[in-house]
Amino acid sequence: MAGSWDRAYTRRQALGVGAAGAGAFYLAACGGGSSSSGGRDVAAVFDFEYAGKPGSMNRYWKALRDRLEQSDVDARLTDLAFVNYANMEARINSNHAARRGPTFETWFPNWFIYEFITQNAVSPVQDYVRDGATDDWLFATQIDGKYWGMPFYAEQSLLIANKQHLRKAGVEIGDRLESWDAFMDACARIKRSGELPVMIGAGDSFACDKWALASSMEYMQSVKQLPLNLLGELPTDEPVVSGWMDHFNQLHRDGYINDDVTKITEAQSLDRFLAGEGAFAMLYPGIIFDKDPEQFRVVGYWNGPGRYAAPIAVSGNLLLITSYGENKEAAGRIADFMQEPEQLQLFAKITGELPCNRNFDPSDLGELERTAWQQMTNPGPGKVVTWPRDRMPTVGVDVVFELGPKAFDGESPAALRKAFTERLARYREQNSAQMEVYRQYVDTIE
Amino acid sequence: MSGPSALLRRTRGWLWVLPAVALVGFVLGFPIVKVLQYSLTDRTTFLDGSFVGLDNYSQLFHDELFWRAVKNNLILLLSVPLSIALALAITGILYRGVRGSRIYELVIFLPFLPAIASIAVVFLYLLSDGGPLNDLLRGVGLGGLAHAWLREQETAIWSILGVVLWKRIGFTVLLFMARMASIDRTQFDAAAVDGASWGRAYWQVAVPQMRGIIGLAAVLGFIEAFSWTFAYIAILTQGGPDRSTYTLEYLLYKLQFDQRLVGLAAAVAVLLLLSAVIIAAYRVYRGQREAFA
Amino acid sequence: MRAARRLAARAGEHGFLLAVALVSLFPLYVMLVASFQRATSLSGSGLLPTLDPTFENYTEVWNEFGFDRMFVNSTILSLSSAAIAVLLAAGAAYGFTRFRFAGRGVLLVVLIGTMAIPPIVVIVPLFVMMSDLGLVNEMSSAIIVQAGLNIPFATFLLFTYMRDLPDELFEAAEVDGASRWRQFVEIALPMSVPALVTTMVICAMYAWNELLIPLIFWQTEQLATLMVGLAVLAPGRSGAQDIPLLMAGVTISVLPLLVVFLIGRRALVRGLVEGGER
Secondary structure (H helix, E strand, C coil): CCCHHHHHHHHHHHHHHHHHHHHHHHHHHHCCCCCCCCCCEEEEEECCCCCCCCCHHHHHHHHHHHHHHHCCCCCEEEEEEECCHHHHHHHHHHHHHHCCCCCEEEECCCCHHHHHHHCCCEECHHHCCCCCHHHHECCCCEECCEECEEEEECCEEEEEEEHHHHHHHCCCCCCECCCHHHHHHHHHHHHHCCCCCECCCCCCCHHHHHHHHHHHHHHCCCCCHHHHHHCCCCCCCCHHHHHHHHHHHHHHHCCCECCCCCCCCHHHHHHHHHCCCCCEEEECHHHHCCCCCCCEEEEECCCCCCCCCCCCEECCEEEEEECCCCCHHHHHHHHHHHCCHHHHHHHHHHHCCCCCECCCCHHHCCHHHHHHHHHHHCCCCCCCCCCHHHHCCHHHHHHHHHHHHHHHCCCCHHHHHHHHHHHHHHHHHHCHHHHHHHHHHHHHCC | CCCCCHHHHHHHHHHHHHHHHHHHHHHHHHHHHHHHHHCCECCCCCCCCCECCCHHHHHHHCCHHHHHHHHHHHHHHCHHHHHHHHHHHHHHHHHHCCCCHHHHHHHHHHHHCCCHHHHHHHHHHHCCCCCHHHHHHHHCCCHHHCCCCCCCHHHHHHHHHHHHHHHHHHHHHHHHHHHHCCCCHHHHHHHHHCCCCHHHHHHHHHHHHCHHHHHHHHHHHHHHHHHCCHHHHHHHCCCCCCCCCCCHHHHHHHHHHHCCCHHHHHHHHHHHHHHHHHHHHHHHHHHHHHHCC | CHHHHHHHHHHHHHHHHHHHHHHHHHHHHHHHHHHCCCCCCCCCCCCCCCCCCCCHHHHHHHHHCCHHHHHHHHHHHHHHHHHHHHHHHHHHHHHHHHCCCCCHHHHHHHHHHHHHCCHHHHHHHHHHHHHHCCCCCCHHHHHHHHHHHHHHHHHHHHHHHHHCCCHHHHHHHHHHCCCHHHHHHHHHHHHCHHHHHHHHHHHHHHHHHCCHHHHHHCCCHHHCCHHHHHHHHCCCCCCCCCHHHHHHHHHHHHHHHHHHHHHHHHHHHHHHHHHHCC
């Protein structure tokens, strides 16, 4: 039988554990939990932390909250929750399913929005912003004739050039490359001058998507083309769908890209590009906007016959108002506040990214940033900016992620096309119910 | 003492077990039932779907990606025997007492502390092509061994195995050390008096008594290799290169959140649950036969 | 020569332990080294400490959020969920080992098996359920869920230890007339002290490192835990990264655990030693 010392020791241990637990539970029962009162409080959950310094989106929302406090707008931001991209879906899914959560939420203008709408999880933002607000939005997308989200963060993919390398090779480019062949020409000259023409890191596949985007845009006449290809109604060998395979292959064949393209990540390739290796690279803005315009410049994508062959790709990510959120009118007032010129400047300054409103004044921007703004707002006569895969389910991106590195390693475009077609066909087969809904969605796109 | 009624005697065990089971039932029971239900439908986040019987399972079994994920999980399962073997060796040495054993214990346990997501990020940097590991290899003249560990199909899943193993060892050692503390020291001394070397004494006296805890480490390792590896894959390779490092849990995540195929994802979850139950059953019944022989 | 062979064996053992220790330390060392580098240049090897160290990463991470509140929340979540889990699991383990009842084996197996459910699978229905009960953003929600997730593991661990307790002690107590409850409190618990402490420590650590549960159930800023706050630094969609900042964040998330472990280790060791002296 245990001795008395042990018994006392045990009792003390048990009491200790019990006390810790009880104490913690007591604190728990008393503390925590917030309730919003009045019609002014609006909670937000947001993501979009890709480019620039980690935490910049967090800082923006907090600064916005302070500004709002000092303004005379009858609304207040409470409970700002930053959720990183990996967990954002779990969070949104849960909130939607339970009809409980913040009033503001952020998401891409992809086809999930259609799902959110059919689930009655979001309200049309146009119902809550002031009249005419939508006229100033740069990328207003409508579904069923209504605006469901306010574009507030541009998210671009840019082609950047190292000016020194261009000069050394005697390459002169205007605002944008005139064609893919002109691009290849320039690369040939750069290679001859002893420099690496293009720096790419496809190890984590993100770069594949960006380069493929530009290639799709080159030929894109309608935003429905890629969705139709997924639905099996547009053949894969259309250049808008698979032109990128030929382009990647050419880059590899002619030796215009770095040898270890599939071994390094995008971030690593950008580090090297910024350190001077490679004449061209494709980046997201946060990385480049604060760099020296004497060293680098923004070059518009190569032009092509497509209507959407704009000099850059732009997404126009959305701020949504949930249907179950509290104080939606106040949320509308906050959304209007966010689109005031001063607050647009705040956004640009803190996040290092561009907003999506015509009223934004770009004159304070650095040269690189200003060029990107010009390209976004003036893509050229008859051209429209877009982000080609925005309307695709993830498989549309996944298949590029999977096949892209192979293309950069020199796999034949014929083999790649075959793999691409089979992959999508199998996806269609396995998800026929979902494809039905997807079809309905595609029909709503103009 | 008056005997309790026969009924009470038969259900007394239940009373002890009830609070724990009730809480787990409350937290997991209802969702598990829902998951079982979903796995028999073609539900998506869009649609409630309709009953499709075992179609989801059939689809999985015919999917090459599913089997590749299973294969990867089995590779990660190798971390179990490896970690147990290493931990037994380490525990034996530490228990006997070496100089600085306290420090060794602490250092070896350190990998357990960080969250998986946090330390995976460190490994992402460490294993990158221009990262410290390759630098080290080149620095000591083993440059030929330098690889883009996470970006090459041949090395990717094995690198992940290495990370899992790294994280697991300290925890296993802790478990074993705690068990060793309850073993009667006199039995060791008796064996030593009999002239057996420490190693022999350890193997013959201690290890058999540790069978329970070894079994525990095995079951935990199994469950971890199948169900808790998501963070590693998500951060280190995102299932690549070219979907070669998919595991079942990652497949589940992609199905549920990326493709919105809740029914199919639920089927994967049910399979994970089944495999864990089978292994746990094997372990528990083996253990019962030993303990109540 | 037995002395020489023993010496060689000892040296081998030291070498082995040293190798394991170095491998364990290497990633943590790299993490520390990187955390003191300036963000702008990650040039040079990550192996050697930079000649120009800076604390700016740490101060930046610290200033990024309300650390004090997050520490408190993380501590509350870890301790309370671990305490509940261990208490309930100890009782359950006792029940499984010392009693026979119908369905015992099946119940134990199913309980353990539920460990294999990845939380992402159950999170949405669980959130709906908690929401219907009005518990979202109440502290009890995440604590209950976390405890529930830890109980199978804790039960399994304690079951394994308790099963090895010698039957004679319990039989002697039975003969002496002790009730089952007294046997639990005066025999099973004290003899399981190493296991109880270990289980409590491990459950608390799991809860500390958990991201998904507090992310989903404690959605307000007031309730954010340390891991939720640090998620700001997670690699973004395109892998944009600021490695030194990331490493500083990870170090900060690990330090409290290290401190607690160092302190708790003395209690753990005492528990091990006293538990062993019988």
